Amino acid sequence: MPNPEAPSSTLTFVILSILATAALVTSKSTIEPCSYSDSCNAMLGYTLYTDLKVSEVASLFQVDPIALLLANAIDISYPDVENHILPSQLFLKIPISCACVDGIRKSVSTHYKTHPSDTLSFIADSIYSGLVSSDQLREANSISDSSVLDVGMSLTVPLPCTCFNGTDNGLPAVYLSYVVRDVDTLAGIAGSYSTTITDLMNVNAMGSTTIAVGDILAVPLPACASSFPRYASDFGLIVPNGSYAITASHCVQCSCGPGNLNLYCMPSTLAVSCSSMQCQNSNLMVGNLTMLQSSGGCNVTSCTYGGFVNGSIVTGLSTSLQPRCAGTQLFPPLIAPPNTVKRGSMFAPAPSPLSSAGSLSPTSSVIPSTGSFPRSTTTAGGPTGSPVTAACTALNPGIASLTMVVLFMCGKLMATMFSSI
Numbered sequence: 001m002p003n004p005e006a007p008s009s010t011l012t013f014v015i016l017s018i019l020a021t022a023a024l025v026t027s028k029s030t031i032e033p034c035s036y037s038d039s040c041n042a043m044l045g046y047t048l049y050t051d052l053k054v055s056e057v058a059s060l061f062q063v064d065p066i067a068l069l070l071a072n073a074i075d076i077s078y079p080d081v082e083n084h085i086l087p088s089q090l091f092l093k094i095p096i097s098c099a100c101v102d103g104i105r106k107s108v109s110t111h112y113k114t115h116p117s118d119t120l121s122f123i124a125d126s127i128y129s130g131l132v133s134s135d136q137l138r139e140a141n142s143i144s145d146s147s148v149l150d151v152g153m154s155l156t157v158p159l160p161c162t163c164f165n166g167t168d169n170g171l172p173a174v175y176l177s178y179v180v181r182d183v184d185t186l187a188g189i190a191g192s193y194s195t196t197i198t199d200l201m202n203v204n205a206m207g208s209t210t211i212a213v214g215d216i217l218a219v220p221l222p223a224c225a226s227s228f229p230r231y232a233s234d235f236g237l238i239v240p241n242g243s244y245a246i247t248a249s250h251c252v253q254c255s256c257g258p259g260n261l262n263l264y265c266m267p268s269t270l271a272v273s274c275s276s277m278q279c280q281n282s283n284l285m286v287g288n289l290t291m292l293q294s295s296g297g298c299n300v301t302s303c304t305y306g307g308f309v310n311g312s313i314v315t316g317l318s319t320s321l322q323p324r325c326a327g328t329q330l331f332p333p334l335i336a337p338p339n340t341v342k343r344g345s346m347f348a349p350a351p352s353p354l355s356s357a358g359s360l361s362p363t364s365s366v367i368p369s370t371g372s373f374p375r376s377t378t379t380a381g382g383p384t385g386s387p388v389t390a391a392c393t394a395l396n397p398g399i400a401s402l403t404m405v406v407l408f409m410c411g412k413l414m415a416t417m418f419s420s421i
Contacts, residue, residue: 029160029177029216030204034100040163041238042098042107043071043176043221048090049126054337055082060127061094061110061159066270070244070253071095075334077269084337093176095245098161108140110157120146123155130179130214131159160216166238168199168220172261174240175203180215193219224256224263232307232314239263242332248274248308252286255331264329265305279303279317286315291325298325 048057058065065082069075071093078084086092096107112123120134120143138146140156162175178189186209190197197209203218211217226237234247239256246253247265251274254265266287267277277286282303284290289302300322306314 028212028214030162030218032105032162032164032218033103034105034163035103036100039097039099040166040236041174042096042161042163043174043240044094044096044107044131044159044161045129045176045178045219046092046094046131047129047179048086048088048092049129050088051085053082054084054086057086057092057094058082060112061096063095064246066246066250067095068092069337070246071240073243073332073334074337078337081337086338087341089341090338093240093243096159096161098163098175101158105162107159107161108156110159112155112157114149114151114153114155116151118149118151120149123157128157128159131177131216132157160218162203162218164203164218164220166223166225166236168195168203168222172223172225172238173220174223174238176219176221176240178217178219180211180213180217182213184211185209186211189217189219193221195220222261224254224261226254226263226307228307228314229309232309234308237263244332246270248305248313249311251275251277251313252305252308254305257332258330264331275312277305277313277315279315282317284317286313293325296321298322300325 044061046057046061052060054065054069058068061068066076069081075081097109098105098107099109101108112127114123120137124130124132124134124137134146136158137143137155140158141153143149160177162177164173164175167173176193180189186197186200190200199220200206200217201209203220221240223238223240226234228235228237237245237247237254239245239254241257241261244253244255246268250268250270250272252265253268254263256263264287267274267285278284279286282301284301284303286303286305289300292299298321299319301317301319304316304318306316308314
């Protein structure tokens with residue numbers, strides 16, 4: 001006769017084993033289980049270990065230098081901006097694509113070529129600012145003897161990231177992987193990123209407010225979501241508030257905020273060859289609109305960006321009647337490429353969400369397009385996870401194979417418990 005208490009006792013043993021194993025690893029990050037081959041926009045909080053050109057920082061993560069600058073609201077109109085030297089200890093938000101790999105969310109598109117005197121610890125702790133551990137590098141690259149690294153080796157750098165369906169408390173959000181420093185408190189991090197302690201604890205499945213140096217927290221950033229069709233190459237584009245994104249082969253620049261979470265796209269300031277951005281049956285370009293005040297309200301006709309499809313820019317012409325004509329479009333303020341780091345400065349040069357007055361729009365008056373966020377059916381982990389799921393997702397991914405075993409066992413145990421009820 002089966003013992004009805006077996007699942008409960010087994011679950012207790014596994015959870016205790018998990019906690020004991022997790023305690024052995026000093027660098028922790030939130031694990032988000034996944035089961036689809038989709039991806040999302042995410043951010044990494046990165047501190048420069050030395051002076052580096054913009055292009056060199058971008059190369060470390062294999063990201064577009066222009067996208068890197070705009071994600072931090074840095075003005076790209078400066079001459080030769082990709083070769084601008086950024087100062088050591090500058091904090092930047094790195095835009096990455098967060099994939100589903102081996103059943104968990106992470107980014108594996110970054111590769112690092114070793115140099116003389118490199119060690120796994122130096123690569124992990126200094127070059128990648130603690131976003132990865134030496135153990136993770138060792139396992140990801142099947143290195144048996146970490147004391148010997150051949151010069152020119154191409155190492156896969158697994159980086160932490162989360163998607164959580166691109167939402168936080170039902171609103172669009174991009175998640176930043178933030179490495180805790182010795183001066184940090186949970187309240188300080190929450191305040192700096194316009195979120196709450198409770199939200200951070202829920203997102204990271206934390207049992208208390210205690211954090212340790214080297215912990216990696218998933219921090220939700222309020223964002224503007226797009227509503228591009230699934231077949232568009234920039235489907236799912238989502239832009240953190242107070243920043244910009246580049247898309248459509250550098251032809252279109254989208255911004256978010258300040259003051260609202262409506263995505264606004266317009267032609268970029270870069271001199272590149274682009275397909276037509278004019279709306280059919282009108283003389284309006286992407287980002288333009290006309291407004292006509294009448295006794296019944298304000299008649300608005302706008303030309304909006306609808307995604308990048310097969311090398312062409314999709315546009316849409318819409319008309320609406322607003323209660324009143326809107327004022328001038330505001331943009332997140334841009335800063336000059338940084339040359340120094342302010343003492344005590346911890347965060348990226350981009351403004352705090354929804355706080356800055358912003359800069360004025362181009363010559364025409366505009367109203368931001370309203371985008372509805374494409375919702376995923378995935379419900380794994382994160383803010384909406386159940387207590388049991390949270391217990392299984394708040395583990396440290398120090399060793400990928402152990403993680404997969406743990407996740408598999410959690411799933412099997414929950415299935416066993418529910419089937420025995």
